[in-house]
Amino acid sequence: MKTMIASVKGARDFYPQEMAARQWLYERLRKVSLRFGYEEYDGPFLEKLDLYAAKSGEELVREQSFCFEDRGGEMITLRPELTPSLARMVAQRQSELIFPLRWWSFGPFWRYEKPQRGRTREFFQWNVDMIGVNSPEADAELLGLAAEFLREVGLKPEQVIIRVNNRRLMDAQFAALEIAPHMRPAVLKLIDRREKMNAAAWDAYALEVGLSGEQLEGLKRLLADGDLWQQSDDLQRVFSVLEAMGLREYFRYDANIIRGLEYYTGTVFEAFDVQESRAVLGGGHYDNLVADVGGEPLAGVGFAMGDVVISLVLKKYGLLPERWPGVADVLVTLFDMERSTAAFAFAMQLRRAGLRVVVYPEIAKLPKQFKFADRVGTRFVAILGPDEVATGKVTLKDLVAHEQETLTQEQAIAFVQSRLGTV
RNA sequence: GUGGCUGUAGCUCAAUGGCAGAGCGCUUGACUGUGGAUCAAGAUGUUGUGGGUUCGACCCCCAUCAGCCACCCCA
CATH class of the missing domain: 3.40.50.800 (Anticodon-binding domain)
Structure with missing residues (x-):
């Protein structure tokens, strides 16, 4: 065999069989999106680096995205996420769009990361957002949409569960524990890392962050409290709507769900493969989506799901069709x-x-x-x-x-x- | 970006430093107007790549690339 140019690291070839699987996935998420009255849209695959620098950490953008200088000397980025493009698109036509708007998209994204199972440098992502509304009922609808997708592809609550928390609830609890506001970001990070560390190391880390022994015990009690959501009016209403939608079994309150993103301000959620505790999709409520790109503040709720992990999970449970219809009759x-x-x-x-x-x-x-x-x-x-x-x-x-x-x-x-x- | 494991036929994998193999798949035939099954025969390799050690390297050493695992990150 002659020497062959290797494909780009972390990129995938879609032979007809893989293409059929991708199309299968697309058809299902499209079906669910349309069923809830969401409109399909897309942003450009290329954006100016500045768009991301404004919001995300500069280091993340510089080190984990594909950037290049175009012939005019402008720094261009292969889009690593859709939210900033969405924010710009909404801000540009803020006065003529009808709110609340419900939009969804499925397209390619790029991140310059070290590839491994479930993580590639080029991947597809499903984004769903409802913008221009600030209510637990809107959050519940979006959560319901996510769960309905899981149901649509045949995943059961014993296989994939959506864990839900609320940032405001956590903030109130931190206040009750007399954790100073300036320490709260560090405490959120602490919680986020809990499942990745052993108990003793985590305790040590907590004290290092500056928590007192008493606060640490309080925090542990809080994280173990499965009924904590009952202290949140938002979450009570969210779970009540999900119950009415007949999807309550897909959800579980979990104080450990934080999400890394800073712009989430209310309800946050993450769907997990129960067996491997691997994140399948995630999202949350934000108070201010478009101000950074020059619009008037708008609240909303959204989530994203990558194609790679969901495909692995579906394959594991035998839910991806093995045989695709032949090319001809x-x-x-x-x-x-x-x-x-x-x-x-x-x-x-x-x-x-x-x-x-x-x-x-x-x-x-x-x-x-x-x-x-x-x-x-x-x-x-x-x-x-x-x-x-x-x-x-x-x-x-x-x-x-x-x-x-x-x-x-x-x-x-x-x-x-x-x-x-x-x- | 850090550390570890692995790279041999199209695929899954063998081979004590001494002739590079098996199963599946593939091609052809048994079968000149009929697929799957069976049987027979056949083809396929710069052992990821580049160096080094050695009389001799798939095997040992170094580098590099890729995949996987754990970190990091997860917009």
């Missing part, structure tokens, strides 16, 4: 040179009747042509040999039913359509 064989024009003509009739048809592209032995049909998964094989052409007929074999009949061409079309259930 009918293979028309070529018998010999003299009979080939009849084959091409018949194939065209089948296509005009709405069937997916391939003609074997060279004259070959019938066993070879049948084998090809079997392997690519066409259900029917049509033969126009000397006998058929002489009588204006066609022999049609159903490879699934192991039956064949010699019919007129009109009968043959009807035969295939009825067996495929397309009529």
Whole structure:
């Protein structure tokens, strides 16, 4: 084999089989998005570096995104996330858009990270946002949409659970523990890291952050309290709506859910594969989406889901279809040179009747042509040999039913359509 | 960005420092107008890449690339 140029690190090839899986996923999330009245949109794949520098940490952008200088000397970034583009798009037309708006998107993103299982440098992400509203009911709708997607793809609450918390609730609890406001970001980070450290190391880390022993004990009590949500009016209303939607079983209150992002101000949530505690999707409520890019403050709620982890999870639970429908319904064989024009003509009739048809592209032995049909998964094989052409007929074999009949061409079309259930 | 494990046929993997193999898949035939099954025969490798040690390297050493695992991060 000649030397081959390797693909870019962390990028994936989508062979037809993988493309079918991607399309399958897209169709399902699209279906759920539309069912809830969300409109599809997209931003540009290229953005100015400044757009992200304004919001995210500069270091993150510089070290974890693909940046380059264009010919005019401008720093351009392959979009690492959609939210800043969304904020700009909303701000640009803030006075003419109808709020609350419900938008969703599915497209490629790039992050310059070290690839490993479940993490690639090029990935697809589903983004769903409701903007211009500030209510627990809006949060609940979006949570419900996320859960409905899980249900739609066949994931059960025992497999993937959505853990929910609320930043304001946590803030009130911190105040009750007399944790000073300036320490709260560090405490949030502390909580975020809890599941990744052993208990003793975490305790030490907590004291290092500046918590007193008493505060640490209080914090632990708080994190273990599964009923804490009852002290939050927001969460009571969120869970009540989810209950009414019949999706309550997908959700669990968990004080450990914080989310790294600074702009979340209210309800936050993360869906996890229960077995591996791997994050499948995440999001939350924000008070101010567009002010950083020059608009008037707007509240909203949104979440994002990458295609990589959800695909791994679906595959693990056997929910990704293994076999995709074959590329065609009918293979028309070529018998010999003299009979080939009849084959091409018949194939065209089948296509005009709405069937997916391939003609074997060279004259070959019938066993070879049948084998090809079997392997690519066409259900029917049509033969126009000397006998058929002489009588204006066609022999049609159903490879699934192991039956064949010699019919007129009109009968043959009807035969295939009825067996495929397309009529 | 840090540390670790792994890289051998299209795929999954063997091979004590001494002739590079198996299963699956693939090609052809048994079968000149009929796929899957069976049987037979056949093809396929610069052992990721580049150096080094050695009489001799898939094996040992160094570097590099890629994948995986744990950190980091997770917008």
